[in-house]
Amino acid sequence: MSRSYQSPPQLSASTSSLIGTNRVPSEVEIVEIRGVLHDRRYRLASLAETSTSSAGSQMLYSLQKTRDALQGEVADLLALLSPSRRLSPELVAEIFELCLPVGGLSTSVFRANEAPILVAQICRGWRQVALSTPRLWTRMTIYLPLGHLPQSVWIAAIARASFASLLWLSRSGRYKLHLYVQYVRSDESDRSQVWLPAATELVSRLLLRHGSQIESLTVFLPVPCVSALLRISCTSLRKFMIIDHGLWWHGDYHLHHPPVPIGVYMAGQLRHLVLDTPAFDLQRTQYPWDQLTSLHLRQQFPINLVDSFNLLCLCRRLYTFKLNVVNPTGMVVSERFVAHSLRELWLYARPDDSGAFLGAILIPNLKKLVVGDAHHQNALLDFLGTLSRPLLSLRFHRIHDMPEEDLADALKFVPSLTELSTDSICHNLILMMMTPEDGYEPLCPHLQSLIMRLHLANEQLIELLEARCGTAFRDQGIAQLKTAHLTFMDFDLRDEAWEWDDVAWMKKVDQWRRQGVDLQLSDFNWNEGWDGAFVAAFGE
Missing domain, CATH: 3.80.10 (Leucine-rich repeat, LRR (right-handed beta-alpha superhelix))
Incomplete structure (x- = not known):
């Protein structure tokens, strides 16, 4: 008595249309998928037993093709049942945020093998979630690879970096931004002005497009590159850092080109300011000094005693003050300056300069003191004896x-x-x-x-x-x-x-x-x- 042949179960047309998409199958479709998956796994197991007892290259080749086809079907069916399909887009977005690099902006380059770029390459659905999640695109480090490239392509490299950064930030919606701009240094790039106009244009475009969203901005570039801050509104900027080692200056450059005045046009939002540059001119800047709560000045290039106290007169709300101070011979402060608002002082100086500063200031509410590089013992003890809290x-x-x-x-x-x-x-x-x-x-x-x-x-x-x-x-x-x-x-x-x-x-x-x-x-x-x-x- 012959047995009738039964064809293997197949997915319905509507369920088959789910393969290759990110749509979530219904409960009825899940039951159907599991039934077909059970059949394909059973056939694979039977095929494995048959292949061990079969002889002949033609037969083995046919069995291998059948096995490959069944394994492909099993993979597609398992993908339809994957739990990740049932995750809501909001939850997927939260997971993507947890995948972002944990380091600071100065150490995060956001490579193709890191989030958010990595998660945007998994599948179309996840790419759509990543591109529609503004919080993934609010932090960016812009590196200008000048030190790794010949001088002839510097301008083109900066133009590409400008285009890529604007495309990245265009996905951030209305969220606050945190940016870090730095060029890769070399002897050639440090001492050349060829690339300055292009770098200035890059900063100008960033500020023009997104200036109102930028909450923190770090610029490791020469001072002229940030001149756009004078004319562009940055109403959300609360932390600004500029680092310029001045190595690109040529000899008597400062004799023929006065320091570029830098400043920030804003409604008193700036709170944290870090300035480390020899081109910085205290008398020609435009900053809301009276709004600052944290000020770090010239860790590599010290300021003199009088300028430091002039700044303290302007910064009435200053909580943290970090400076490298020098006291030129003959400079005398007539009376002790009282800094009522200061709670933290970071003082870096040579012994005599440190002693001169501590001997000329009273900080009755000081909570934290950092003395760096050297100290003047007698002046330190006298200063500690003046603390009232x-x-x-x-x-x-x-x-x-x-x-x-x-x-x-x-x-x-x-x-x-x-x-x-x-x-x-x-x-x-x-x-x-x-x-x-x-x-x-x-x-x-x-x-x-x-x-x-x-x-x-x-x-x-x-x-x-x-x-x-x-x-x-x-x-x-x-x-x-x-x-x-x-x-x-x-x-x-x-x-x-x-x-x-x-x-x-x-x-x-x-x-x-x-x-x-x-x-x-x-x-x-x-x-x-x-x-x-x-x-x-x-x-x-």
Whole structure:
């Protein structure tokens, strides 16, 4: 008795039309798709058994073609059942936003293998979602690859960058924008003015099209390139940074071409301003100084003492002031300037210049002080003695030769500190003075964050950590350390001073970390320098 042949089930015309699209199948169509998928998988399994017992090249070739066709059908059917099809466009857009590079604009180039460009290449549906999600296109880094190209194609490269940036930003809708513009530097590009008009035109087009949307703008270009800021309204700009190392100037350029006045036309929206350029002329700028809350000036090129105080007179709402100051011989400030609004001061200077600045200013409400490059001990102590409110944070940045006794004397003036960071190497003196004992109040009893370089690790360090990372002295008003980043500068001497059981020590470290202490122990190799990061110590 012969068996009748039954043709394999097929998708209906309406369901077949879903293949190659992003449409979501209905419940009825899902049942139909699963039935056909079950049949194709069964046929593939049967085909695999048949191919093992078949002989002859012609038969194997036919079976292989059938298998490939079935595998293609299975892939199409599985794609129709993919859970991603049922995600709403709003949820897909949220996922795309989480895929954006996490680094700052200065390190994000937005390559083709990164979001948002990457997710826009997956399929037509996702591309449509990406292009219709303005928040994906609000951050952009524009690199002008001058240093990598011959001078003959510089203008064309800048024109392409201008077109690409405008196309990118056209997808941002009405959202606020964050832009970073930088040229790739080289000896040739640093000292050439050939590309300046094209770069100026690029900035002008960006500001003309999107100036009202830009919330933060960083320009690593010569000052003339941002002259458009004088005539274009940037009503949303709250953070502006311009960095110009001035290497493109030729000899006596400044004698024949006065500094280009730069400024921002806005209704007092600017809050954070960073200016690092030798072409910057304080008397010829147009900025809403009285609206600024954060001002960083010339980290590489110092300003003089009088100009710094003139700026403080204009910036009545300034909260953070960062500057590199120089005090020319013979320059004298008649009376101490009182900066009532300042809460943070970052001062970088040579010892005498630092002393001159601190000796000429009063900051009664200061909360954070950063002293960089060098310090004047007597002036620092006198300044700390004038503070009328508790100083909470003190940092000595890039000062590697500060005597431990000087640090101890400074800390005696600020018992209210909750944060301390120093780049100078400390020995046992500071550790002993910070270690609490019964009936003895240590230095900085309220300290919660400690970043310090140590000569080596020994028992004194253990006593400090046991006392300050735990809660044994809480009833005496001694705060518990929440952060301790300790770097050992002479780690090779560890065995000479270490008389502690390593296993017991690691158990203590684990215990403090479980209690919520951010404890990082690392060593520094003087021969190799910073190896990109701290080298983990104690076998971690």
